[in-house]
Amino acid sequence: MKLARLYSNRPSVFVPIRFNGIVDSDLSVIFARITRPKDARRDSHNLGKTTLIAVIDFLLLKDISESNSFLMRHLDKFLEFVFFLELLTPDGGFVTIRRSVETPTRISLKRHDADIADLTLTGEDDWDHLDVPIETARQLLDSYLNLSVIAPWQYRQGVSYFLRTQADYHDYFQISKFQKGRDSQWKPYLAHLLGLNATDIERKYELDATIEELERHKVERQAEVQIEEADFSLFTAQLEVKRSEVAALSEQLESFDFSREEERVNREVVDDVERRISSLNDQIYKHSYDISQMRESLAQKLEFKLDSVKQIYEETATYLPSELLKDYSELVTFNKKLTHERNVLLRQQVKALDEEIAVMRLQLEEFNGRRMEYLRVLRNADTFKKFKALQKILSQHQADIAFMEGQIQRLNKVRDLARQIRAIEVDRQEVINRITTDVETPGSITKQVNVEFHSLVSRVLDLDGKFYVTLNKSSNIEFKIDIKLNSKSDTVSSQSEGTSYKKLLCALFDIALLVVMADKAFYHFVYHDGILEGLDTRKRRSLLKLLREITDKYNIQYIMSAIDSDLPRDEKDNKIEFTPKEIILQLSDQGAKGRLFRMDEF
DSSP states (O other), X not given: OEEEEEEESOTTTBOOEEOSSSSSOOOEEEEEEOSOTTOTTOXXXXXXXXXXXXXXXXXXXXXOOTTTOHHHHTHXXXXXXXXXXXXXXXXXXXXXXXXXXXXXXXXXEEEESSOOXXXXXXXXXXXXXXXXXXXXXXXXXXXXXXXXXXXXXXXXXXXXXXXXXXXXXXXXXXXXXXXXXXXXXXXXXXXXXXXXXXXXXXXXXXXXXXXXHHHHHXXXXXXXXXXXXXXXXXXXXXXXXXXXXXXXXXXXXXXXXXXXXXXXXXXHIIIIIHHHHHHHHHHHHHHHHXXXXXXXXXXXXXXXXXXXXXXXXXHTTOOOOHHHXXXXXXXXXXXXXXXXXXXXXXXXXXXXHHHHHHHHHHHHHHHHHHHHHHHXXXXXXXXXXXXXXXXXXXHHHHXXXXXXXXXXXXXXXXXXXXXXXXXXXXXXXXXXXXXXXXXXSOOHHHHHHHHHHHHHHHHHHOSEEEEEEEEOTTSOEEEEEEEESSTTOOSBOGGGXXXXXXXXXXXXXXXXXXXXXXXXXXXXXXXXXXXXXXXXXXXXXXXXXXXXXXXXXXXXXXXXXXXXXXXXXXTTSOBOOOOTTTEEEEEESSGGGGSSBSSSOO
């Protein structure tokens, strides 16, 4: 797949562009010449070099909106434009795409065996597919291009890697298109290109998402339960004891024999209720004492009167050095800040303790009520009154059982979610094992890309560059570029972190991938915006020499934008110009006639 022609229905405003690399191996340069470098009113970075990428992407059927397309933001200027892009397909034929700004979701397509310079006046009957929906057009174009290397993905998935704008150099692999999305949107695709099992990688992300969702539900369910999953057996045992006590009490009430229940009640009053009441009272007292101390501390204010200190020095005719005065001032400021932070913390602690006391008082009220009920049973000699008191206790126990059964039902849902999570984790571990084996035994494509990338980095930058695939702490795939000063050094070069070098490394990775895929049904073009910017002139010379060799040897179409200040210079500091044939579009700072769109700035 290569770009052949780009034009519109308004050639006087948008000059037709014929790309090199179809019948030759020349570079395709969008070149901006600056004629008045000292004129502050002119801008060499607003001529349309980057805008051209947006036009190409528009014709490669990108979804557009006002937020991501200058065409939509400036409809008043572009509504009448109809654009055409001619592509060379891997089978040697051509396809032309027609897309208008007025109806951007309706696309026309025409296949042809030979290069056709202009289809702007072609009749409707001559188009193979006229004004079809954009998704249908993508499917048709995908079938024409037949990029089997990237199947089952469509051509749109990877085309942005080979249309690198300035925003696409911040990461070697995650271009701006994917920076706001999840890794699962692009990593499986890149892994597939490198010969790794993308199905397992996609499956890993799916399982991660499923586990994350189940964990969220589990936390929500657990919040409805007052017991932890680990205490399930103990809680069910307590429930059985409670059921047994209720059964025994019911039997005693039926027979009016209260001796055993009185004995149990007596034990519970002594062993449990009284102990809990005593413990709660003790905790409330301690919390109340702590609150009292904290409030007393909050009431105290830090006072340090610097003026008084100065007065004492003056009255005793003692010299007060300015540095000492400054130290005192800083100390006062520091103490005020420290006191403020301490007071904020103390107020938070007082609030937390107050809330705990409120909860404990409710519990204390409950246990005091229970003790009164129990004592009423133990002290009451009237059998009928004792019967009614025990009935009340029975009702309370039955309510406790209903509550415990409800808790167990909710906890069973938590346990069920936990079982699901464990089962999926087993599946995930099997997938991780396969991915690990895949990564640790890289296939031929990964090896070839590494070898090519190392060669390119060495030639252009004289550095030792390596590309490899690894797994991160979450067992997700990571693509890495490692740059060292030389093959014997273990120190990663800080140059690779610089903007211009990082941009160049992104470009060299793209080229390495294209070289490896040169004989396959794949993209055979790349557009690098501003690739020469910021580079040392020697690196510019090395890069251009390399690019000319690569395009000639591997039949790769290389498109780049540059301004004349980016041109490399020879040993005598003379500019080394592009050849006239290499420049497919020349822009300048000569007003509207020098811009991509020959109109006023927008």
